[in-house]
Amino acid sequence: MPTAHLTIDPAFSIAPVNRRTFGTFVEHMGRCVYTGIYEPGHATADEDGFRKDVLELTRELGASVVRYPGGNFVSGYRWEDGVGPRDARPRRLDLAWHSVETNEFGLDEFMRWCAKAGVEPMMALNLGTRGVQEALDLLEYTNHPDGTALSELRAQHGASPYGVKLWCLGNELDGPWQVGHKTPTEYGRLAAETARAMRMVEPDLQLVACGSSSSKMPLFGTWERDVLRETYEFVDYISCHAYYGNDDGDTASFLASAVDMDHFIDSVTATADHVGAELKSRKRIGISFDEWNVWYGDRSRRTDGPADAWEVAPRRIEDEYNVTDAVVVGNLLISLLRHSDRVAVACLAQLANVIAPIMTDPGGAAWRQPIFHPFAITSRLAAGQVLRVETDSPTVTTLKHGEVTAVDAIATYEEGRLALFVVNRSTDGPIEITVDLSRTGVNSVDEAVIIHDTDPLATNSAAAPDRVTAQPFDSAQLVDGKLTITLPAISWSALSLSA
Template sequence: MPSATITLDPAFTIAPVRRRTFGTFVEHMGRCVYTGIYEPGHATADEDGFRKDVLELTRELGVSVVRYPGGNFVSGYRWEDGVGPRAGRPRRLDLAWHSVETNEFGLDEFIRWCAKAGVEPMMAINLGTRGVQEALDLQEYANHPGGTALSDLREQHGASAYGIELWCLGNEMDGPWQIGHKTAEEYGRMAAETARAMRMIEPGLELVACGSSSSRMPTFGSWEQTVLRETYDFVDYISCHAYYGNDDGDTASFLGSAVNMDRFIDAVTATADAVGAERKSSKKIHISFDEWNVWYGDRSRRTDEDSDGWSVAPRRIEDEYNVTDAVVVGNLLISLLRHSDRVGVACLAQLANVIAPIMTERGGPAWRQPTFHPFAITSRLAAGQVLRVETDSPTVSTARYGDIAAVDAVATYDEGRLAVFLVNRSTEGPVEVSVDVSRAGVFSIAEGLAIHDEDGLATNSADHPDRVTPQAADAKLVDGRLTVTLPAVSWAAFSLAG
């Protein structure tokens, strides 16, 4: 059997675990909001129409922050349509997803939902069809304590200041599909003007400039450089978006998706630091990886609705995830943790129904997709400091990324408790992994869980919601060495205690 060794030491750290790494994304797209997190009349609905079964799953998932309301949707969104009495809210055409938006759920409802879910709101601003003044109006409504027209209006709607600290300055403005698509020069200038004005009201806001919507974009790299030259002094983050799929059946490359994420993050970090060097600045721009996931099919895919019709909350990209997808998601989380020195925010897109870890049916049940489990386990176990790990592993050959390590890993350490996250990316067979934990002062395995199935295409469904669940992972801890056999295409997590 091939073998791999991993060495770690709590003295060698990368950065603290960022709780915002475990964010998700709620967009007015398909059934993410309507019949996803919000369904008045559902058997579990509370007084606000929020599905309590989804709220419970959101808390179990370990979500820390939720980005809202988009996504492509935000580039045509009028935030004021979604506040105040529902009876007076207008119905609008949503050009991004070819739907009718009722505005029954808006900013006021989102903030109440966040409070119940125990998550931090991350608000996106429309810089597609709107600009500086509309951003300031939204900020005044959401955050000003009172005594002005819009803050008083919010109080008339029954709410005190929302105190939103984290804001996205638009969404994917490099994309020709985006409503109000702009060049890097146009967007950079507008984002800088918007950020400067918002800081005149609240200097301590955390602001995210739009990076490239994909590392495959022809403007990738030059976009980040141009945008940051305009916005460097006014923003805290530059965004990354990446989706990975297995449409071509190249499973070996698909399992290596985290290699691409590693390279993407490193490239954006290098570009940001180069702009900082140009400006002779000691400031570091961090990364908001605020859209990432496995996604099958192209961006325009419809699930089962007529693309020429205009309907409310049609089904859109409701991908059914399998065990292999869950292993990839677990590995992408390893990559994000490994880059905790620069990745300050990350959002799994999306939360419910739309390429989501949580699925629902109208009037029916909610259930966990296989991808739910590595996210929930990693969020629960990762704490303290992210450790540097040295891995010596056999390799696997991939068409996209060349030869890559079969075993990938990351670890965290917090007050005598060590968490180790492992993945076997080989499709050929098991790998025996030996982790030297002797310097961590741990002597027992508190917990070990794995995602694996002989059928790598196994899925969950409303009828079989627990077909894929975490299984106990067999391992030994002897003389400061954790030993585990990882089956082909598997992900595992271990909690070790002193």
Template sequence: MPSATLTIDPAFTIAPVNRRTFGTFVEHMGRCVYTGIYEPGHATADEDGFRKDVLELTRELGVSVVRYPGGNFVSGYRWEDGVGPRADRPRRLDLAWHSVETNEFGLDEFSRWCAKAGVEPMMAINLGTRGVQEALDLLEYTNHPGGTALSDLREQHGASPYGIKLWCLGNEMDGPWQIGHKTPTEYGRLAAETARAMRMIAPDLQLVACGSSSSKMPLFGTWERDVLRETYEFVDHISCHAYYGNDDGDTASFLASAVDMDHFIEAVVATADHVGAELKSSKKIGISFDEWNVWYGERSRRTDGPGDQWEVAPRRIEDEYNVTDAVVVGNLLISLLRHSDRVGVACLAQLANVIAPIMTEPGGAAWRQPTFHPFAITSRLAAGQVLRIETDSPTVSTARYGDVPAVDAVATYDEGRVALFAVNRSSEGPVEVTIDVSRAGVTTLDEAVIVHDEDPNATNTAERPDRVTAQPFESARLADGKLTLTLPAISWAAVSLSE
């Protein structure tokens, strides 16, 4: 059996675990909102129409922050449509997803939902069809304590200040598909003007400029450079978006998707630091990886009916995830944690139904997709400091990334407790992994779980919601400062140790 060795040393710190790493994303797209998190009349619906079964799963998932309301949707959104009495709210055409938006769920409902879910809101601003004034109006409505037209309007709607600290300055403005698509200089100027004005109201806001929609965009690198040259001193983060799939059947490359995420993050950091050097600034720009997930373009259910019809909440990209997808999601979380020194925010896109860890049926059940489990467990166990791990591992050959380590891992250390997260990216067979934990002083194996199945294509459904779950990892052993694991092919595991 191939073998790998790792060393965990509490002295090899990267950065503290950032709870905002465990964010998700709610967009007015498909059934994420309607019959996802919100469904009045459902058996579990509360007085606000929120599905309590989805709220419970959101808490179990360990979500920290939720980005809203888009996504592509935000670039044509009028936030005023989603406040005040529902009977007065207009129905609008949503050009982004060729749908009808009823506005039954809007800003006021989202804020109440966040409070019930125990999550921090991350608000996106429309910089596609709107600009500085509309951003200031939204900020006044959400955050100003009172005594002005819009803050008083919020109070008339029965709400205290929402206190939103984290804001996205638009969404994917480099994409030709985006309403209000702009050149990097056009967008950078608008984002800088918006950020400067918003800080006149609230200097302590944390603002995210739009980076490239993916690392494969034609302007990737130059977009970040030109945008940051305009916005560097006014923003805190620049965004990254990445989706990975296996439509071409290249499973070896798909399992190594985290290699691409590593490179993406490091390239954006290098570009940001280059601009900082040009500007002679001591400030460091963070990364907001506020859209990431597995997404199968070819096998997604895109709509309930003909694409030329305007429907309310049609099914859009409701991917059914399997064990292999869950292992990739677990590995992408490893990458995000490994870059905690620069990744300040990350959002799994999306929360419910739309390429999501939580699935629902209208009037019916809610259940966990296989991808739910590595996210929930990592969020629960990761604490303290992220540690740098040096890995000596056999390699896997991939068409996209060349030879990559079969075993990838990250660990955290918190006052005598170690959490290890590891994957075997090989589909050929198990790897025996030996981890030296002697420097951490841990003597007790508290928990060991694994996501794996003899059928890597196994999925969960409403009829079989627990076909794929995290199982006890029986091969984990701790003795004499050595932790040993036999990681099966295509598997993700987490282990918790203490003194």
């Protein structure tokens, strides 16, 4: 059996665990909102129309921050449409997803939902069809205490100030599919003007500039450079978006998707630091990886049509995830934690139904997709400092990423408690892993779980919601500071250990 060796030392920390790493995303797209988190008349609906079964799963998921209302949707959105009496709200065409938006669920409903879910709101601004004044109006309505037209309007709607601190300055405006698509200089100037004006209202806001829509965009790198040259002193973060799939059947490359995420983050970090050096600035720009997930371009299980029909909340990209997808998601979380020194925010896209960890049937059940489990477990166990893990592992040959280690891992450590997250990316067979924990002081395995199945394509459904779940992992042995585990092929595991 192939073997791998890991070494962990609390002296070699990367950065504190950032709770915002465990964010997610609610967009007015498909059924994420309507019959997802919001369904008046559902058996579990509360007085606000929120599905309590979805609220409970959101809390179990461990989501910390939720980005809203998009996504592509935000680039044509008028926030005023979603406040005030519901019967007076206009129906609008949503060009992003070729749908009709009823605006029955809007800003005030989202803020109430966040309070019930126990998550921090992350608001996205429309810089596609709108600009500085509309952003200031939304900020005034959302945050200003009282005594102005829009703060008093919010009070008339029965709401206190929401105190939103985290704001996205638009969405994917490098993309030609985006309403209001711009050049990097056009966008950078608008984002800088908007950020400067917003800070005149609240200097301590945390602002995210749009990075490239993916690392495969023609202007990737150039876009980040030109945008940051305009915005560097006015923003805190620049965004990254990445989706991974196995549409071509190249499972080895798919399992190594975290290698691409590592490179993406390192490239954006290097570009940001280069601009900082150009500007003679000592400030460091962080990364908001506010869209990431597995997404199959040709495997969207249920999509309403025809494409030219304008419908309310039609099904869109409701991917059905399997065991292999869950292993990849677990590995992507390892990558995000590994970059905790620069990744300040990350949002799994999306929360419900649309490429989501939570699925619902209209009027029916809600259940966990396989990707739910590595996210929920990592969010629950990761605490304290992220530790560098030195890895000596067999390699796997991939078409897209070359030679990569079969084993990838990250650890966190807090007050004598260590969490280890480890993945076997090989498709060939098990690997025996030895972990040197002698410097950590831990001597007890408190919890060990694994995601693995003899069928790597196994899925969950309303009829079989627990076909794929995290199972107890009994092979872990800790003796004299040495942990030994045997990880089967295509598997992700998490262990909690203590002194």
